[in-house]
Amino acid sequence: MPIQLQGPKDAKIMIVGSLPGKIDEQVGKAYAGQPGQLLEQLLSQAGISRYECAITFACKDRPPGGSASFFFTNKQLTHPKPIMLEYLTQLKKEIEEVKPNVILTLGHTALWAVCNTRDLKNFRGSLMESTLVPGTKVIPTFSPNAINTKWEWCFPAVMDMRKLRNHQSYAGMPDDNRIIIENASLQEFEAYALELMTNPNITQFACDIETTPPNSHISRIGFSHNKNFGLSIPILNGYQPVMPATQETHFWQILSRLLTCGKKIIWQNGTYDILVIWKNNGILAFNPKKVKETIADTLVAAHVCWPESEKSLGFLASICLDVQAWKHDSKDYHGLYNAQDAMNTYGIFEVLEKEMETLAITHTYDMEIAQYPVAMMLQMRGIKVNEETRTRLIQEQEERLAAAEEALSKLCGKPINFNSPKQLIQLLYVDLGLPAQYKRRKNASDPRKMTTDEDALNHLSTIVDNPVLKLILECRKSYKLLGVIKAETSPEGTHHTSYNICKTETGRWSSSESIIFPYGSGNLQNITYYIRQMYESPIPNRVIIQADYIQAEAVDVAFRTNDQKLKGIFDRQEDLHAHTAGDMFGKPWTEIDPDGDERRIGKTLRHATNYSAGPAVVQVKLGCTLAHAKKLLNLYISVNPKLVHWQNEIVKKLHTDRTLINAFGRRRKFTGRLNDQLYRSAYAFLPQSDIGDLMNLSLTDIYENYGEELDLLLQLHDAMYIDTDPDPASVLKTMQTMSNCMYREVPLNGDTMVVKVDYSIGRNWGKQTKARINQGIVEIQIKKDGKKTWVPYKEDLI
DNA sequence: GATTTTACGTA
DNA sequence: CGTACGTAAAATCT
Numbered sequence: 001m002p003i004q005l006q007g008p009k010d011a012k013i014m015i016v017g018s019l020p021g022k023i024d025e026q027v028g029k030a031y032a033g034q035p036g037q038l039l040e041q042l043l044s045q046a047g048i049s050r051y052e053c054a055i056t057f058a059c060k061d062r063p064p065g066g067s068a069s070f071f072f073t074n075k076q077l078t079h080p081k082p083i084m085l086e087y088l089t090q091l092k093k094e095i096e097e098v099k100p101n102v103i104l105t106l107g108h109t110a111l112w113a114v115c116n117t118r119d120l121k122n123f124r125g126s127l128m129e130s131t132l133v134p135g136t137k138v139i140p141t142f143s144p145n146a147i148n149t150k151w152e153w154c155f156p157a158v159m160d161m162r163k164l165r166n167h168q169s170y171a172g173m174p175d176d177n178r179i180i181i182e183n184a185s186l187q188e189f190e191a192y193a194l195e196l197m198t199n200p201n202i203t204q205f206a207c208d209i210e211t212t213p214p215n216s217h218i219s220r221i222g223f224s225h226n227k228n229f230g231l232s233i234p235i236l237n238g239y240q241p242v243m244p245a246t247q248e249t250h251f252w253q254i255l256s257r258l259l260t261c262g263k264k265i266i267w268q269n270g271t272y273d274i275l276v277i278w279k280n281n282g283i284l285a286f287n288p289k290k291v292k293e294t295i296a297d298t299l300v301a302a303h304v305c306w307p308e309s310e311k312s313l314g315f316l317a318s319i320c321l322d323v324q325a326w327k328h329d330s331k332d333y334h335g336l337y338n339a340q341d342a343m344n345t346y347g348i349f350e351v352l353e354k355e356m357e358t359l360a361i362t363h364t365y366d367m368e369i370a371q372y373p374v375a376m377m378l379q380m381r382g383i384k385v386n387e388e389t390r391t392r393l394i395q396e397q398e399e400r401l402a403a404a405e406e407a408l409s410k411l412c413g414k415p416i417n418f419n420s421p422k423q424l425i426q427l428l429y430v431d432l433g434l435p436a437q438y439k440r441r442k443n444a445s446d447p448r449k450m451t452t453d454e455d456a457l458n459h460l461s462t463i464v465d466n467p468v469l470k471l472i473l474e475c476r477k478s479y480k481l482l483g484v485i486k487a488e489t490s491p492e493g494t495h496h497t498s499y500n501i502c503k504t505e506t507g508r509w510s511s512s513e514s515i516i517f518p519y520g521s522g523n524l525q526n527i528t529y530y531i532r533q534m535y536e537s538p539i540p541n542r543v544i545i546q547a548d549y550i551q552a553e554a555v556d557v558a559f560r561t562n563d564q565k566l567k568g569i570f571d572r573q574e575d576l577h578a579h580t581a582g583d584m585f586g587k588p589w590t591e592i593d594p595d596g597d598e599r600r601i602g603k604t605l606r607h608a609t610n611y612s613a614g615p616a617v618v619q620v621k622l623g624c625t626l627a628h629a630k631k632l633l634n635l636y637i638s639v640n641p642k643l644v645h646w647q648n649e650i651v652k653k654l655h656t657d658r659t660l661i662n663a664f665g666r667r668r669k670f671t672g673r674l675n676d677q678l679y680r681s682a683y684a685f686l687p688q689s690d691i692g693d694l695m696n697l698s699l700t701d702i703y704e705n706y707g708e709e710l711d712l713l714l715q716l717h718d719a720m721y722i723d724t725d726p727d728p729a730s731v732l733k734t735m736q737t738m739s740n741c742m743y744r745e746v747p748l749n750g751d752t753m754v755v756k757v758d759y760s761i762g763r764n765w766g767k768q769t770k771a772r773i774n775q776g777i778v779e780i781q782i783k784k785d786g787k788k789t790w791v792p793y794k795e796d797l798i
Numbered sequence: 799g800a801t802t803t804t805a806c807g808t809a
Numbered sequence: 810c811g812t813a814c815g816t817a818a819a820a821t822c823t
Contacts, residue, residue: 419818421804453805480806483817503814508809510814523815526808553809604810611811621810684812688809692813717809717813 002060003030005094011054012168014100015039016091016114018107018143019059019068030055035144039106042144042154046161054098058105058113060087068109077109077118088113088132095133102167103136104160107143114138119328125160125318126325129173137173139164151672155309159319167322174322178343181231182335186247189233193258196225204264204296206346207285209273210338212236216276216516221255222338227321227347230339252281259285266296266349268313268341271501275376275516288373295369298345301352303502304364307668311502317344320351364666368501371509371696374703374712375499379514381538382494383524383713386764389534393485401478408471418475424452432468434460442677484531487521494538495520499715506685507666508692508717525716533766537713537723543731543798544762545771547738548719549695549755551576553687556663557610559753560686561642573756577603583639584632605636609643612680650682662686663748664693691718694744694755702741710734714765721765726795731771732778735759739773762798769798 003020006029023033031039031050040050063070069077071084080088091113095103105111108118115138116131117123123140130136141160147153181188196205202225210220219236233251234242241248259265259277265285267273274285274295286294302311309315314327326340356362409415412431417423429436429450437456438448457469489495496517503510513522521527527535537544549555551570558566569579575589581602582589592599604621607613618629637644653660658670660682666689672678695718702720703712714721720742724734739757746753761780762768770781771793778793791797 417819419805420820422820451804476805480817484807500814506813508813511808512815521816523808526806526815528807608810613810617810680811681813688813691809719809 003028003057005054005056005098006030007051007054009054009098011052011098012101013048013053013164014095014098014103015050015053015055016103016105016110017055017057018109019066020057020062021145022062022066024057025062030057031144035148038144038147042147042158043161045158046165048161048165053104054094054100056091056094058087058091058110059084060090077112092132095130095136099171101137101169101171102164103130103138104164105138105140107146110143111140115140122325122328125156125163125315127163127167127173127322128324135172137167137171139167152308154671155306156315156319163319163322178228178230180229180336180339180343182333182339184231184233186233186243186251189231189251190254192223192231193254196223196263197258197261202263204266206266206342206349207259207273208268208338208341208345209276210334211276212239213515214518216280218276218280220334220338222342224339224343224346227343227350230343232335232338232342234335252283256281256283259283260287262287262290262294264294264296266298266345268297268316268345268348269299269502270295270297271372271376271379271498272515274372275380278376279380279516286372291373292366292369295372296349297369297372298348298352299502300368301349301356301365304361304368304666305352305355305359307505307507308671313341313344313348316348316352320348323347359667361665361667364507364664367664367693367697367700368507370700370704371501374699374707375501375509377703377707378712378715379496379498379517381711381713382490382492382496382517382519383535383765384492384494384538385489386534386536387493389764390485393531393534394482397478397482397485401475401482404471404474404478408468408475411468411471416472418472419479421452424472425450428452428460428468432466434464434466481528481531484521484527485534488519490517490519492538495524495535497522497524504692505668506689506692507662507696508688509696509715524714527765529766531766533764535765536763537711539711539723541726542723543726543795544713544721544723544765544768545731545734545738546719546721546760546762546768547735547742547757548716549691549742550758552691552694552718552755554610555753555755556687556690556748557643557646559748559751561646562749562751563640563642567751570756575599577606580606580636580640584635601632605632606640608633609636609640612647612676612683647679647683650686651679654679654682660685662689662693663746663753664690664697666693690746690748691755694746695720698742698744702737705741706737710737728778728793728795731761731793732773732776735771735773735778761793767798 003024017030021033021035024030043050059068059071071081073079073081103114105114108120111120112118114130114132115128120140125141128138128140130138139160141157142153147157196202205223205225208222209218211217212219217236220232220234222230222232224230236242243251277283277285298316299311302316314325317323321344323344356365412427416427428434436450437459439451441448454473457473461469487495496514496519497511498514500510500512511523511525555570558570569576577599578592579589581592581598584602585598601622604618608618615626615629615633618633619626622629654670654674659667661667668685670678670682699715699720702710711723712720713723722734722738724730742757759771760768761771772779779790780793780797781788781790782797
């Protein structure tokens with residue numbers, strides 16, 4: 001039965017779906033089934049009722065098989081069959097009858113029917129004009145069916161519908177009042193720069209640079225002080241300067257004055273732009289004493305508003321602004337592209353500033369902006385590679401790899417590509433006939449997948465005695481290590497990383513390859529201990545001091561669960577697992593054997609429950625029966641009821657508003673399906689983000705107040721590293737400053753949390769000796785006659 | 799050629 | 810054992 005137009009005939013909003021579902025066809029109504037319910041939910045989140053909308057489909061009948069391709073002659077679904085043309089005529093009639101102020105298209109085929117393009121990826125959320133009924137305004141978004149399979153599309157879809165609501169009040173495309181100067185002359189730029197600097201009504205402006213690889217030279221700069229004005233000035237055309245040398249000198253002088261004029265400059269990921277401008281041109285585009293007043297960033301704003309969502313400029317524009325997509329078709333018009341980037345950056349920030357106020361999270365934004373200078377400094381400074389150590393490590397691993405590889409080929413009778421899971425599955429589970437190992441599944445209904453990962457090979461080694469297993473692991477390990485060790489160094493012999501403030505959902509920093517200093521293996525937060533020994537301070541003859549928050553996340557959980565006993569154990573730094581075992585087996589904790597089974601069980605159970613693992617995991621870990629594992633879990637929970645209670649409270653909160661707020665006011669909304677996996681992320685979020693923010697507050701503090709005298713080297717989530725001269729006086733002073741900046745009283749759950757700090761010191765990043773301050777003297781822990789003792793620190797002791 | 803999967807390192 | 814990240818090579822898709 002063909003689907004008829006539904007809803008009021010004078011609706012302001014018209015919704016065009018792609019094609020009817022099974023239930024729609026049975027009932028003869030559009031969006032009658034589950035996708036309809038989802039559509040209704042999404043609309044209501046945007047403040048729209050589906051009953052105020054006229055709803056129809058692009059295809060009026062459900063095709064056999066339910067795929068729109070049935071109505072087209074080509075694979076790209078752009079050449080319609082006669083019946084599809086008929087549908088289009090009907091649709092045109094419907095639109096002309098309703099005369100909506102705005103149309104929402106759902107899915108590819110609806111977009112094609114109304115706007116003659118299937119490019120939903122580029123046009124989603126942008127304002128378009130219909131080609132079917134010219135003059136009619138269109139906003140394309142995903143179909144409910146697509147959102148069902150890709151849950152993260154829910155957020156942009158709701159944002160598109162918010163935009164829809166704002167556009168229902170008037171017909172036709174909004175006036176385009178934009179002024180874009182694509183290729184400003186030096187004179188035009190100078191006049192504009194002067195205006196930006198001196199006009200008191202202009203308090204902030206956006207800036208965006210374009211760079212050319214490999215040296216990140218600036219090819220263009222765009223500015224905007226108004227979402228309807230953008231100006232771009234070209235500097236390089238390919239590798240050729242656009243201006244004569246004297247003019248270019250003048251240009252850099254004006255630019256320097258403009259970027260240091262003290263007004264707020266809005267960037268999209270300014271860590272990149274600011275660092276490039278500083279490295280290449282020596283212009284510091286912010287005031288270090290007034291970071292908040294001179295830097296604004298749309299990436300940071302988007303990160304604190306919607307940490308789980310995509311944050312590219314094009315995407316932000318699609319959900320914040322009424323502009324047409326520009327990223328895809330202005331690639332060849334560099335000026336147009338650059339100017340639009342700048343003006344949309346300006347416009348997005350205006351919207352996000354309001355959104356942050358609405359969500360009451362401006363303080364989180366301020367906290368992240370304050371991290372800019374230290375993150376940029378760390379990226380630029382890098383860490384020195386000791387060539388002697390590096391050569392030794394390369395030799396060690398190359399020998400190990402060659403030996404293992406040769407033995408492996410000999411055993412198998414042919415060379416083995418140990419990095420190929422597919423070939424290893426063939427070798428182990430087919431050729432050698434070993435019992436196949438499978439990955440842990442998220443759902444019992446998921447298909448079983450074979451694996452040859454480390455756990456699987458180790459497990460196989462306990463069943464069969466085949467040297468191939470160990471050799472494969474050795475080959476893979478050495479090969480991977482060599483990749484990191486051999487990574488190219490800068491001319492100064494350093495490796496660098498880009499610390500990313502806005503890339504995680506928890507507020508922790510991530511670490512990835514630096515485009516500006518492309519030396520090293522990229523991520524410096526996952527360097528194995530073995531390799532750390534080749535890294536040292538960029539300044540010769542220095543020592544590296546590490547300070548890390550002790551068992552930080554576990555302490556955080558103790559406060560969050562309000563477990564007084566646990567807090568006391570951490571405060572006195574007693575053996576936690578002995579306590580656990582004591583509670584479980586009804587003994588004083590001091591009577592638990594430090595190497596015995598009871599402590600081992602206590603430790604395993606604590607970890608299992610902290611990470612909400614089930615009895616099957618405990619069974620494997622302890623090597624006991626499932627029944628026994630269940631019994632132990634119940635025993636543990638009965639003597640430690642607080643953790644489970646806390647987790648239940650989190651689940652309750654997720655069901656009420658899906659939102660959690662950490663100890664520093666950081667907000668995260670959990671938009672996924674409410675299942676065990678989501679609950680687990682939620683349990684992990686609070687301690688992870690608490691400690692991440694704690695660390696970064698300390699790091700910002702130490703750089704803002706002691707950045708001139710202390711040299712920060714690395715950030716590792718709950719640890720920071722500073723290098724200093726090796727004499728005891730310098731070391732003491734550094735440690736005292738670190739101690740002052742890392743001591744923070746965090747109000748949490750009606751109490752005050754203080755996480756203690758551990759120190760260590762070494763000539764390089766890897767070889768570190770435990771250290772402490774005792775009565776104004778730095779002491780280090782050394783082994784004397786097999787016993788650990790604290791002795792006063794001397795340079796030659798490490 | 800671009801995108802996804804697999805394996806593996808850190809907190 | 811959990812989640813949070815990034816990278817390399819292989820596998821797969823278009």
